Every structure is written in structure tokens, then in C-alpha cells.
Amino acid sequence: MKILVPVKRVIDYNVKPRVKSDGTGVDLANVKMSMNPFDEIAVEEALRLREKGVATEVIAVSVGPAKAQETLRTALAMGADRAILVQTDDEVEPLAVAKLLKAIAEEEAPGLVILGKQAIEDDSHQPGQMLAALMGRPQGTFASKVEVSGDSVAVTREVDGGLETINLKLPAIVTTDLRLNEPRYASLPNIMKAKSKPLATKAPADYGVETAPRLKTLKVTEPAVRSAGVKVADVDALVAKLKELGVA
Amino acid sequence: MSKTLVWVEHDNASVKDATLSTITAASQLGEVTALVVGSGCDAAAAAAAQIAGVTKVLKADDAAYANTLAENVAPLIVTLMADYDAFLAPATSNGKNIAPRVAALLDVMQVSDILSVEGPKTFTRPIYAGNAIASVESSDAKLVITVRGTAFAKAAPTGGSAAVEAVSGAGEAGLSSFVGAEIAKNERPELTSAKIIVSGGRALKDSETFKQVIFPLADKLGAGVGASRAAVDAGYVPNDYQVGQTGKIVAPEIYIAVGISGAIQHLAGMKDSKTIIAINKDEDAPIFQVADLGLVADLFNAVPELVGKL
Ligand SMILES: Cc1cc2nc3c(=O)[nH]c(=O)nc-3n(C[C@H](O)[C@H](O)[C@H](O)COP(=O)(O)OP(=O)(O)OC[C@H]3O[C@@H](n4cnc5c(N)ncnc54)[C@H](O)[C@@H]3O)c2cc1C
Ligand SMILES: Nc1ncnc2c1ncn2[C@@H]1O[C@H](COP(=O)(O)O)[C@@H](O)[C@H]1O
Numbered sequence: 001m002k003i004l005v006p007v008k009r010v011i012d013y014n015v016k017p018r019v020k021s022d023g024t025g026v027d028l029a030n031v032k033m034s035m036n037p038f039d040e041i042a043v044e045e046a047l048r049l050r051e052k053g054v055a056t057e058v059i060a061v062s063v064g065p066a067k068a069q070e071t072l073r074t075a076l077a078m079g080a081d082r083a084i085l086v087q088t089d090d091e092v093e094p095l096a097v098a099k100l101l102k103a104i105a106e107e108e109a110p111g112l113v114i115l116g117k118q119a120i121e122d123d124s125h126q127p128g129q130m131l132a133a134l135m136g137r138p139q140g141t142f143a144s145k146v147e148v149s150g151d152s153v154a155v156t157r158e159v160d161g162g163l164e165t166i167n168l169k170l171p172a173i174v175t176t177d178l179r180l181n182e183p184r185y186a187s188l189p190n191i192m193k194a195k196s197k198p199l200a201t202k203a204p205a206d207y208g209v210e211t212a213p214r215l216k217t218l219k220v221t222e223p224a225v226r227s228a229g230v231k232v233a234d235v236d237a238l239v240a241k242l243k244e245l246g247v248a
Numbered sequence: 249m250s251k252t253l254v255w256v257e258h259d260n261a262s263v264k265d266a267t268l269s270t271i272t273a274a275s276q277l278g279e280v281t282a283l284v285v286g287s288g289c290d291a292a293a294a295a296a297a298q299i300a301g302v303t304k305v306l307k308a309d310d311a312a313y314a315n316t317l318a319e320n321v322a323p324l325i326v327t328l329m330a331d332y333d334a335f336l337a338p339a340t341s342n343g344k345n346i347a348p349r350v351a352a353l354l355d356v357m358q359v360s361d362i363l364s365v366e367g368p369k370t371f372t373r374p375i376y377a378g379n380a381i382a383s384v385e386s387s388d389a390k391l392v393i394t395v396r397g398t399a400f401a402k403a404a405p406t407g408g409s410a411a412v413e414a415v416s417g418a419g420e421a422g423l424s425s426f427v428g429a430e431i432a433k434n435e436r437p438e439l440t441s442a443k444i445i446v447s448g449g450r451a452l453k454d455s456e457t458f459k460q461v462i463f464p465l466a467d468k469l470g471a472g473v474g475a476s477r478a479a480v481d482a483g484y485v486p487n488d489y490q491v492g493q494t495g496k497i498v499a500p501e502i503y504i505a506v507g508i509s510g511a512i513q514h515l516a517g518m519k520d521s522k523t524i525i526a527i528n529k530d531e532d533a534p535i536f537q538v539a540d541l542g543l544v545a546d547l548f549n550a551v552p553e554l555v556g557k558l
Pocket of ligand 1: 013037038120448449450451475476477478479490491492493494495496506507508509510511512513514517527528529530533545546547548
């Protein structure tokens with residue numbers, strides 16, 4: 001079976017984003033960009049399933065600008081077999097991403113699509129569930145364990161209160177949580193090898209998907225900033241402060 | 249006036265607090281109908297009927313809805329949405345699992361994790377780990393929204409007297425099945441509604457040490473217990489203790505961070521707490537930039553001393 005892994009190019013998680021002074025968004029000029037961390041986990045899981053002989057091919061997909069090629073090359077360097085870039089400079093919302101992924105999944109017929117549970121920029125938590133809905137497939141979101149057996153997959157999910165395991169008929173959609181695995185680093189030889197792996201470039205129109213946004217961003221502002229308070233000298237001083245706060 | 253349908257988070261017997269904030273958000277948009285989906289959920293429906301501001305309760309009671317599998321539940325909601333303008337769910341693991349499935353079936357772009365209702369179709373929501381707040385306007389005919397619990401006051405759990413109406417849907421979709429759950433027994437207050445939270449970080453060394461150091465302080469204060477991702481990844485505590493951008497979002501009266509450095513992903517989950525207290529041996533730890541009260545000390549001395557003196 002094939003596994004499709006959608007990967008998004010996002011601001012690196014170590015960077016503290018700055019809101020642009022004109023309130024139109026966040027300043028991404030000269031900011032380090034990386035693969036969304038949850039998508040690294042998704043790529044890793046797909047690779048492990050291939051290494052176990054469950055999957056035969058891992059295909060990475062990204063929707064985004066030409067630079068998203070770098071993100072796909074990272075996936076290829078980790079070990080994905082080939083990549084598809086749906087190239088557009090427009091901002092593509094989760095619903096449209098899901099529609100594009102559906103079109104690609106219909107062409108490729110993967111047994112699993114593994115996405116991140118959220119991308120650390122928009123934190124929308126949507127494309128996986130939307131893709132599952134549009135394709136009429138089951139969804140295993142926030143996965144911390146994925147076990148394929150026969151024509152089904154057992155997914156252990158990180159839910160409020162603990163863990164839950166569900167069984168899904170294949171083909172299915174899975175979204176990753178942090179504890180699923182620890183992604184590998186691409187080795188230098190593999191980074192070199194990735195350069196010659198196939199990367200197809202498409203446009204949203206090739207799939208007949210309309211990507212005009214449904215949500216209009218009116219403005220982007222800085223949240224109220226907290227300022228540093230006081231340092232107390234010792235535990236006694238802390239106890240006194242806690243008493244003032246009505247505790248203890 | 250628009251008609252809203254609110255997903256009720258419950259355990260069949262009672263309604264979870266996250267629902268109450270969602271009802272407040274929904275009432276800012278229009279009339280509120282509460283949707284109780286489950287198996288044997290009469291008591292939860294009765295409790296929902298008492299929430300102030302709820303004008304009607306729809307109850308879908310079916311064995312197929314016992315574990316709120318999204319594949320079974322989403323089609324029910326989509327059918328009901330023929331009569332509503334907006335569907336709102338708390339941004340809990342259930343809400344985040346189900347709402348986007350509903351949105352896609354309605355061909356709607358969901359507005360996730362809203363912080364405020366600015367107009368009939370305009371909302372604010374956090375982006376970039378809460379380092380920016382976007383104000384967004386939807387152009388969709390119907391709205392699908394998830395609500396950040398800490399951003400809205402809780403509706404009063406009593407005072408209402410809505411009628412309960414039974415509804416049914418297609419039930420079993422035949423795509424997924426529930427296998428089992430490992431829900432950690434926790435005697436302490438739930439993180440999302442606790443008044444005080446004590447959280448521990450990587451500095452706590454291991455599960456035993458975490459218990460020995462953090463739990464007595466939490467118990468003394470009647471507090472809930474949280475953790476950083478590092479502490480959860482290292483197995484000190486279960487996953488649902490994680491506070492942060494990708495864990496639970498909390499805003500208690502008092503948040504005590506013990507041996508936590510204060511990475512932006514952690515701050516994203518707790519920086520709206522009323523008073524933040526940090527105990528860390530590194531005086532330059534970023535957590536001190538947001539802490540109202542900081543104690544630079546070795547936690548292994550400071551915390552037991554604090555427990556003794558409280
Ligand atoms: C995609 C992604 C999502 C993430 N989501 C989250 C999230 O939701 N929540 C979250 O918390 N993190 C999250 N993180 C991780 C985050 O970036 C940090 O790595 C993490 O918060 C660090 O945890 P920590 O503060 O416990 O550990 P550290 O950063 O290692 O800090 C330990 C602190 O303990 C102090 N210390 C050590 N010994 C003592 C002692 N004896 N006494 C007192 N102080 C001591 C040190 O000075 C240090 O400040 C995420 C990261 C990524 C990439
Ligand atoms: N532009 C994109 N290209 C490829 N995958 C995406 C894109 N946007 C979102 N995804 C996938 O959807 C997941 C959740 O993203 P989101 O809910 O948008 O924050 C990501 O982890 C990716 O797997």
C-alpha cells in the first residue's frame with residue numbers, strides 16, 4: 001500500500017514570530033522556515049511502516065510556494081520515495097488543502113494518509129478530519145500509536161483524560177501527535193540522494209480546486225504582553241505573597 | 249437572530265465545564281440549542297436543559313454514539329444543521345475531532361479556537377502559538393466554530409429550563425469501532441477548570457521524583473497538576489497533563505511553574521493565567537519574563553520547604 005504524507009512549510013518552531021506593524025500579518029521575511037514538526041512525525045511513521053513491509057511507497061505532498069520544494073526535499077532526504085508540490089503563492093486554507101489532497105488521493109489511492117494534527121502557524125487542527133469527511137473515510141486523529149493489520153488500522157489517540165484506541169477500516173486518515181515517534185534526521189548522503197528523487201510540480205487548477213479563501217483576515221494584532229513581575233528572596237517571602245493572594 | 253447548535257461535552261451523567269464557555273460564545277451569536285449525543289445520556293440532557301441561556305436541548309441517544317466516533321456523529325450534526333446557522337463546539341479533543349468533519353461536509357471553512365465574537369461573522373483567534381491574534385470574517389453561509397474555553401466566561405449551570413427533544417441520525421457508519429480507553433484516574437481538579445495549577449518540567453528527573461515533589465504541593469493547595477512537554481515525553485506523567493500550544497490551554501487564578509524553562513510553546517498554554525509563579529534555579533529562564541512572582545532556587549529544596557510552610 002502507498003502512504004501519502006502532506007507536509008507544510010512553516011516558521012521554525014524556535015523562532016518567535018513578530019506581528020507586522022501594519023497589522024496585516026506576521027513578518028516572515030528572512031525568518032527560518034522548516035517542516036511543520038507534526039509533519040516530520042508523520043513522515044517518520046510512514047517510513048517506519050514501509051520499513052516494516054506494511055507500506056510500499058511513501059509520497060510527500062505540499063501545497064505552497066516554490067520554496068515548499070525545500071520542505072519536500074527534506075521529506076525525501078528522510079526517506080520518502082517521491083514528492084508532489086501543488087504550487088501556489090496564494091494562501092490556501094485547510095478546506096482547500098483538504099480538497100487538493102482528496103484529488104491527489106483519488107489519483108494515488110493510498111491506504112493511509114498521515115497528516116500532522118496541527119500546523120504550528122495556524123493551529124487550525126482541520127485538514128485531516130476534512131479530508132476524511134470529503135472522502136468518506138475513517139479518521140484517527142492525535143495518534144500516539146498506529147498499528148496496521150490486514151485491512152484495518154488500530155490508532156491510539158491522545159484525548160482529554162488519557163488515551164483511547166479505535167479501529168479503522170482501511171483506507172484511513174491519521175493525524176499525528178507528539179508521542180507517536182521521534183523523527184530521524186536526514187543523513188548527508190541521503191540529503192544528496194534526495195536531490196535526484198522525483199518531485200512533480202502541479203497547480204491547484206490541475207485538480208480543478210478553487211482555493212479562494214472563505215475567511216478574510218481583517219487584521220493581525222499583538223496579544224496583550226505580560227511583563228515580568230518581582231523576584232522574591234526566599235520561600236518565606238513566597239509564602240507571604242501566597243497568603244496575600246488568599247492561598248494558604 | 250441566528251440559531252446556534254452547541255456540542256455538549258459530557259460523561260452521560262453531567263456536563264463538562266468546557267460546554268459552559270461555549271454556550272456563552274454561542275449566545276453572543278444567537279439562540280442556543282444544546283446537542284447531547286451519547287448512549288444512555290438522559291442525565292446529561294437533563295443537566296444541559298438547566299444551563300442558563302439554553303432554549304432547547306436535542307438528545308441523540310444511540311449505541312452508535314457511545315464513544316462519539318466522528319464517523320458516526322458528524323452525519324447526524326450535518327443533518328441537524330439544516331435548521332441552524334452555526335455549529336459551535338468546545339476546543340476539546342472531541343470538539344477538535346468532530347467539528348472539522350462537520351465543516352467539510354457542509355463545505356464550510358471552520359473558525360478554530362475563537363477568543364472572542366466581534367460580530368455576526370467576525371471572530372478573533374490565536375495564531376503562531378498565541379504570539380499574534382487574527383481577526384477573521386467568514387464568508388460562508390453557515391458557521392462552524394471551535395471555542396477556546398478559557399476565553400469565555402462560563403454560563404451558569406442552572407437557571408434554565410429548556411425542553412428536551414429526542415432526535416436520531418443514521419447511527420453506525422461502519423467505518424470505525426471503539427477498542428478501549430486508558431483514562432488516567434485523577435482525583436485532582438481537571439486542568440481546564442482548576443483554580444490553581446502546579447506544573448512540573450524536565451527538571452523533575454523521573455516519574456517518582458515528579459510525584460514526590462509536585463503532588464504534595466498540589467495537594468496542599470487543592471491544585472490540578474500539569475507538566476511541560478519535556479516532562480510528558482520523558483514519561484514522568486501521562487499525556488493529558490501537557491500544558492501548551494499543542495497540549496491543554498489553561499488560565500487558572502494561580503499557575504505555579506516548577507523547573508520549567510518557559511518555551512513559547514509552553515507559554516502559549518498558560519500565559520493567560522491570572523498570577524504566574526515560577527520556581528527555577530536559572531535566573532535567566534524565560535519563564536521569569538512572564539512570571540508575576542519568581543523564586544530563583546533549587547526546586548528540590550524550595551518546594552519541600554514551601555510545602556512545609558503552607
Ligand atoms: C511542535 C512542538 C510542540 C510543542 N508543544 C509544547 C507544549 O504544548 N507544551 C510544552 O510545554 N512544550 C511544548 N513543546 C516543547 C518546548 O519547545 C520545550 O522543549 C519544553 O516546553 C521544555 O520543557 P521544560 O521547560 O520542562 O524543559 P527545559 O527547557 O529543559 O527546562 C528545564 C528547566 O528546569 C530548570 N531546572 C533544572 N534543574 C532545576 C532545579 N534543581 N531547580 C530548579 N530549576 C531547575 C532549568 O533551569 C530549566 O529552565 C513543543 C515543541 C514543539 C517542537
Ligand atoms: N499547505 C499544506 N500543504 C501540505 N499539507 C498541509 C498544508 N496545510 C496543512 N497541511 C497538513 O495538515 C496538517 C494540519 O494543519 P493545520 O490544521 O492547517 O494547522 C499539517 O500538519 C499538514 O499535514
